[in-house]
Amino acid sequence: MKKHTITLTVNGEERDLIVSSNRTLLDALRDDLGFTDTKYGCGTGECGACTVLVDGTTSINGCLTLAATMDGKSITTAAGLARDGNLHPVQQAFIDNDAIQCGFCTPGMVLKAVSILDENPNPTEAEIRHGLEGSICRCTGYTKIVEAVQDASNRLSGVGE
Amino acid sequence: MGEFKVVGKRVERVDVRAKVTGGAVYAADVQLAGMLYGKIVRCYDYAHARVTSLDLSEAAKCKGVIKVLGPKDVTQKEYNASVLDMMVSANMRGVLGDIDDQSIFTDHVKHYGDAIAAVIATSEEAAERAAEKIKVTYEELPVYLTAEAAKQPDALQFRPEKPGNLAFELPEMAFPDNAYAWGDVEDSFAEADIIVEDSFYVPKQKQCQMEPGSYIALYDDQQRLNCWTSTQMPKLVQKKLANLYELPMTRVKIHATVIGGGFGARLGMVLEPETCALAMAVPGRPVKLLSTREEDWVTSPSRHPGKYWMKMGFKKDGTPVACDAKFENYKGAYYVDASGTAFTTGAWLGGMYKFDSLRYRGESYYTNQSICGAFRGYGNPQTNFVMEQMVDRGCAELGVDPIEWRKKWHKTVGDDGWCIGVPYNSCALDECLDRAAEAIGWTEKREKYKNQTGVKRRGIGVAVMNHTSGAMPMLLEHTVCDVLLHQDATATINLACSDMGQGSHTTLRQVAAETLGFSYDDVHIATGDTDAAGFDIGAHASRTLYVGGGAVKQACEDVKRQLFDRAALELEEDVSNLYMEDKIIHVKGASNKSISVQTIADQGVNNFMNPENGELIGQPGQIKGYASFFPPHNAPPFGATIAEVEVDTETGEVKVIELVNAHDVGKAIHPGVVEGQLDGGAQQGLGMALTEETYYDEKGICQNNSFTDYKMFGPSDMPKMTNILVENPDPTGPFGAKGVGEAGIVPPVGATANAIFNAIGVQILEAPITPEKILKALEEKDANS
DSSP: OOEEEEEEEETTEEEEEEEETTOBHHHIIIIITOOTTSOOSOSSSSSOTTEEEETTTEEEEGGGSBGGGGTTOEEEOGGGTSBTTBOOHHHHHHHHTTOOSSOSSHHHHHHHHHHHHHHOSSOOHHHHHHHHTTOOOSSSTTHHHHHHHHHHHHHHTTTTO | OOOOSSTTSOOOOTTHHHHHTTOOOBGGGOOOTTOEEEEEEEOOSOSSEEEEEEEOHHHHTSTTEEEEEOGGGSOOOOBOOOOGGGSSOHHHHHHTTOOOOBOSSOSEEOSTTOEEEEEEESSHHHHHHHHTTOEEEEEEOOOOOSHHHHTSTTSOOSOTTSGGGEEEEOOTTTSGGGOEEESOHHHHHHTOSEEEEEEEEEOOOOOOOSSOOEEEEEEOTTSOEEEEEOOSOHHHHHHHHHHHTTOOGGGEEEEEOBOSOOTTTTSSOSSHHHHHHHHHHSTTSOEEEEOOHHHHHHHSOBOOOEEEEEEEEEOTTOOEEEEEEEEEEEEESSOTTHHHHHHHHHHHHHTTBOOSEEEEEEEEEEOSSOOBOOOTTTTHHHHHHHHHHHHHHHHHHHTOOHHHHHHHHBOOTTSBOSSTTOBOSOOOHHHHHHHHHHHHTHHHHHHHTTTOOSSEEEEEEEEEEEOOSSOTTTSOOOEEEEEEEOTTSOEEEEOOOOOOSSSHHHHHHHHHHHHHTOOGGGEEEEOSBTTTOOOBOOSOTTOIIIIIHHHHHHHHHHHHHHHHHHHHHHHTOOGGGEEEETTEEEETTEEEEEEEHHHHHHHHHSOOBOTTTOOBSSOOSOOEEEEEEOOSOOOOOEEEEEEEEEEETTTOOEEEEEEEEEEEOSOOSSHHHHHHHHHHHHHHHHHHHHTOOOOBOTTOOBSOOSTTTSOOOOTTTOOEEEEEEEOOOOTTSGGGOOOOTTGGGHHHHHHHHHHHHHHHSOOOOBSSOOHHHHHHHHHHHHHHO
């Protein structure tokens, strides 16, 4: 299997690594770099537990992305959303709205929410629900996740401040 | 009960900061030095076959391979991954028919995905590549997928001690005529004016917890077997592994990690025995075993599917005279939980309505499918689908309103609960029904949706349920808790209760803080270490808050009693004259006489002699509270759901418009936690009613063990949802609380089915109610009219 030397900037820190052609971004993040906040839920791009952001706010499934194709890219995982110990407004909204139960979908769900709100800062409830399709949560029935994204949208756009 | 300071508040959950930043450590996230990786070779070609040859030689030569293991290279001891045998007395094990019929690897494949052999290698990829080189040949055997097939006289026998492939039926010793019963149903049916009867099918639903099974095991240098697992039941898994590997409990340690959802899929052992078998083969090296989603699907238990027949009789005035029912479940390849669900499915039936007579028979048949076991509700969703549709058919024939009928005839305080002889001690189901009906506009909508003729037809339906808080008195209920009071007057609560994500560590901490009179921040819940924690049955049966919370409360009261005893000595007052406020113990009516908890706690640890008089300053000894708690009851929660649906009579599609869930939760220790249980339960209940089933082809090959092919309700499928928490404190629950972990999944099942009945005037007898089944039922209805 061909090996590739690549550079990934993960959560703002540059990392060099050698990966086989078939190495997924998910495995590279988890096993090679120790970013275990990116989760394996299905390996087939159905559940979104491995969601990460590429070059800012584009969400992708780590399990469907080959690490070698990400050379030179900047990756954000849930661990990289918080800055200087302060949670990202989306993270805080998930906490405040009780949108977290087992937490296994949470890192991917939060990143997906960040990407939804970047694309559309004031989404309707239906747009949020549509945007979350592809991210499975089995604990919450999505109710409080949707409320958290609405709340985060308000926080980010300064409503109520 | 007065005003609570911590209980009832929406405090920040203990685990959410770690979870939202990805810092929470699940079993798959644990990295240990020198880690090896296991891969199990499973049979995916047949559901029933004999292994005729197994060639491990090519795999052993692969790069990175440390060991290749066949059935003879690991313990030959048979076991039962379930834990029911540890929840009953020794003589009851025989009554429950428990047998050890599982093995680490098998040469007799009994289901799609059965384990044949394994590889241990230096990386996951190396293990996978080597596993592909293991050559297995099989002799195909006949496949039995249903009870009807398995009980045929010429069917191959799964186990010689279980003739007819009948793994379990309610035992004659405890259940005369193999039935859970009261009265005489035949006599009662003779008095009935209206009799309804039908045969239903309930599906093999999967928990689909987000974290697939992940395990690490290490047989360490102290010859201790360590297992990192996100099990629901650390202490029982510890004992089960000790039994299997013939080790004392002191040499088995479970490192209970954060759990990525359970819903029953992690009740008892799952792949802990296999992971430990691999680790025992390479002492001193940790071995990690990660299931793929597809593998997890067929190795962890599912909901029991099966045929469910029911007959109900009513008098003209609505009196329910008799109910007769039989559930023949397709239990899967191994005995696991054959007895439990077969019984409880009838228990929930018996606990609901005041029938003059009732008879329920439950039978579990071996089939060539993956195992069935615990899944949120434990038989209750199955019963809800059938019982509630039969009640609504009866109401339709009687011409009575389904809510009015239920209010009149549901069991309540003083009636026998789900366990005959244990009466209900609290019930607010009437209020649940009234408030749900008002919230959704029941009366107006029932009227409005009569006699619709359009393509799209609306319907509204109700269902109710009873459940339990813990499994007492059928099964052992016991939690041990100790509370260490630190010298700075904060406390660590040590116990083995696991939190699957439902929020139990948060609510246990609230119970502790409230009882101690401390702030939420003053208390820490320590779990996850079976060396340190005393006994706990584990997270099942909606018990953690009720029983675990009872233990926490009692242990904290023990701390408080010790504090008051010491304060009484220091203040030279009687304990009855003392009260505590903001961690200061005061003398009633004497504002200048007090001592702080901080002082007592500190003097207990840092105890010195007064150099002036040679006496000790304060009372020596660090305070520790303790409880070994057996609950007095099972505080049954009740609930009602009203569902509104729209059925497209051309496509058969069902859109759920709205769901109102009203539950008698006793006391909501944390309202957000309770709402979360009802929200999440509803998503699973709607799935069971409408979309979720694991399918097998005629050869027993699983067709949809993946998120691609198994349809759950997604964010856009979920209806508008309202949760109503009816707080009617239970006299036995901690601060009045009841268990709500399972309740939420149950009534959405029956309510959805009844809403469809209301919309189209015909009942669908098989769940999930797919568009095909609706169209077929409509065609049959047209043909008959």
